[in-house]
Amino acid sequence: MEIVIANEAHFKYAPIICDTIAESAKVRGTGIAKRTPEYIHKKLENGNAVIALDGDKFAGFCYIEVWGNKGFVANSGLIVHPDYRGQGLAKKIKQRIFDLSREKFPNAKIFGITTGLAVMKINYELGYKPVTFSELTDDPEFWKGCQTCKNFDILTRTEQRMCLCTGMLHDPDAKAKEETSRKEKINGKAFKRLKSIKESLFLKKRK
């Protein structure tokens, strides 16, 4: 398995990347921002993506998005092909895209929003901390990405202050804390509980 910074030579993988993201969104029943092959091409051209390949078979992908005049970057679109899940591949891809983000945008805060426990665990081990949405970018283009999520009404109702996703942030200025958190393992139960509290708060109001 090789995990490399993607480029134009990987254009042929754009359709399978988009299809795998779309299929996984259906299975999860939650919103994963939909992406087109053209959008993926831009990421490859700019050297802002990482691809995992098993020989010439697609195994996984993740890309960098830049927000708020380079003050924030997000490592988005993480996807591992179902044939390669549960083997630590997402962790390796996220580490690679995290390192690339730090090299290319050393002063940017790195953030993400997710409902997925796997991603929360990985982010936490990379030194991200859970934060309220007010700590994240206020770039409207980022939040527009939530429009394809089925929970978008919640984000609208709360005036973008909270939703089912948890915001997580890596602040390059907090280096000492980062070193400590790298050694810690996330308390998965606490995140699951937070998620279920949010679901009971927000989702029952729909009935």
Ligand SMILES: CC(C)(COP(=O)(O)OP(=O)(O)OC[C@H]1O[C@@H](n2cnc3c(N)ncnc32)[C@H](O)[C@@H]1OP(=O)(O)O)[C@@H](O)C(=O)NCCC(=O)NCCS
């Ligand atoms: C989420 C996803 C990327 C995980 O890929 P993966 O290669 O199987 O993950 P890893 O093997 O690297 O696992 C990393 C950690 O998450 C945990 N994990 C993996 N899948 C999990 C799941 N479905 N639920 C809870 N924890 C999970 C692993 O046990 C591991 O934790 P550990 O370090 O405590 O052992 C993959 O399932 C996927 O592509 N899903 C669909 C797309 C998606 O949800 N993307 C994230 C959008 S925010």
